[in-house]
Amino acid sequence: MKIRALRSRSRRAVGLAAVVLTLGLAGGAAATAGLALAADDAGAAELTLREASVRSALGSALQRYADTMHDVSAVAGSDALPDTVTRIAGERLPGAHQVLVVAADGTVLARHAADGSTPATAAALSPAPELSRAMALATQHGGPVAGAAHVLPADAGLPAAQRQQAFELVAPLRDPAGWVIVSVRATDFLDAALRAAGVTGVSVTLTDRAEGVATWSQGGPASGDESRLVDLPMNGNSWQARVRPTTPLVSAAVAAAAPVTMVGATLAGLALAALVLFLSPVTTPATITRTREIDNELAGFAATATEHLHTPLHTIAGFTEILLEDAPGLDEESRGFVRRIDSATRRMLTIVDELVTYASAADAALKPEPIEASLLALDVAASHLPGPSIEIGELPAVSGDAALLRQVLDQLITNALRFVRHGAPALVEVTASPRDDGWWRIQVADRGIGVPEEQRSRIFAPFHRTPAAEGYPGTGLGLAVCARIVALHGGEIGVETNPGGGSVFWFTVAGAALGAREPAGAL
Incomplete structure (x- = not known):
């Protein structure tokens, strides 16, 4: 009887151990899946932030190019053109080689080497095929365009390892007819624009029609298969930037949380199964709420934007309006600058308003x-x-x-x-x-x-x-x-x-x- 009882208890113990082990492994598997999903969400959110920093840096750099070309166009028909062009600082145009103003017949009206090199002296432009197409497209489009990638004539004599791919930004002139042309070295453009903005943890490849033209990296070579594609705001050729991480998107602790949890659940076995089941909800790390935290941060940023950006922006808009209406001493060129300040300020107000709307839309209470x-x-x-x-x-x-x-x-x-x-x-x-x-x-x-x-x-x-x-x-x-x-x-x-x-x-x-x-x- 005693042996039978012991055997009975053993069978019950084994059965109970099997049940506890099954529950422990099931709990460990569930926790592992949750942690892995949380790590993926955190990584995706971090890559989105890095993509946004690249988008902002390149967009700001290209906006400075657009502003500069607008300034040159505004004085193209005046005696101030040569002086305006020669005063363009290279720091304003990251990666720029040369600024040209060309009449419709090819005559060079003004020229400036933004990179400090010795400018060419030819009185007329003999454009490369890529530049010719960009000039025709700018005329047809009626606004700034970006040309295709090619090697600049100034770099053609360099050793192959030193020759960069480059492109031209071209804007049409109306009075007189012609073009403003800025030659840009692609690698220099990436390096200057992204370094100036303090972009970190990414490798960025500039592409022209899906073909890599220039690559810049901070933090080492690109790691993993994850990437994001940023469309650059340029008409003409399809220029894009592919962003890849060069440093981990999540911390080592977050990345290791899923496998460590599974190993821990397995090793706990029979004795610790109940404890694992009890603690499994607690051991879910804070990273599982990363997406919600990002939404909360966005909502908080939107509130801060409303509180701290609206007032100064409205102040700027108010003063520019006063200057335009009640400052008769302003000459037309100064008024043009004030109008651009007013336009940029109202653009920023629109962005702030739409950002607040976007952030609040996620948690809006339906009625x-x-x-x-x-x-x-x-x-x-x-x-x-x-x-x-x-x-x-x-x-x-x-x-x-x-x-x-x-x-x-x-x-x-x-x-x-x-x-x-x-x-x-x-x-x-x-x-x-x-x-x-x-x-x-x-x-x-x-x-x-x-x-x-x-x-x-x-x-x-x-x-x-x-x-x-x-x-x-x-x-x-x-x-x-x-x-x-x-x-x-x-x-x-x-x-x-x-x-x-x-x-x-x-x-x-x-x-x-x-x-x-x-x-x-x-x-």
């Missing part, structure tokens, strides 16, 4: 109610009158937050009116179609510049703008705000080609009798 979508669309259309043609079809009664859905309609209609080809009228049509599940698809069709197929999955990301949108006002946040609002309502948003030319932006919303479903997941 769902039955809404006559037709009345909502008519109200939006009325705010754009008089002028453009906006046709409102028969729209249904839907369920949602009226203020937020009005914001979505207003943004889509505003975009439809804004992104039209120069000289073409804006034609906008708002319609709706039912779905089988009781939801409705609201559509805003335009005859604008369209969205390339490869860009359609990316334009709803914050700060992303398609190359075709360059030259049009905007911050790249409007569609991202729309996506967040639609997701809050449990709907979907997308864009398709309009068969008649242009685009059809659409989003789904519940019929008035249904109410909004739970969103499929966080943005």
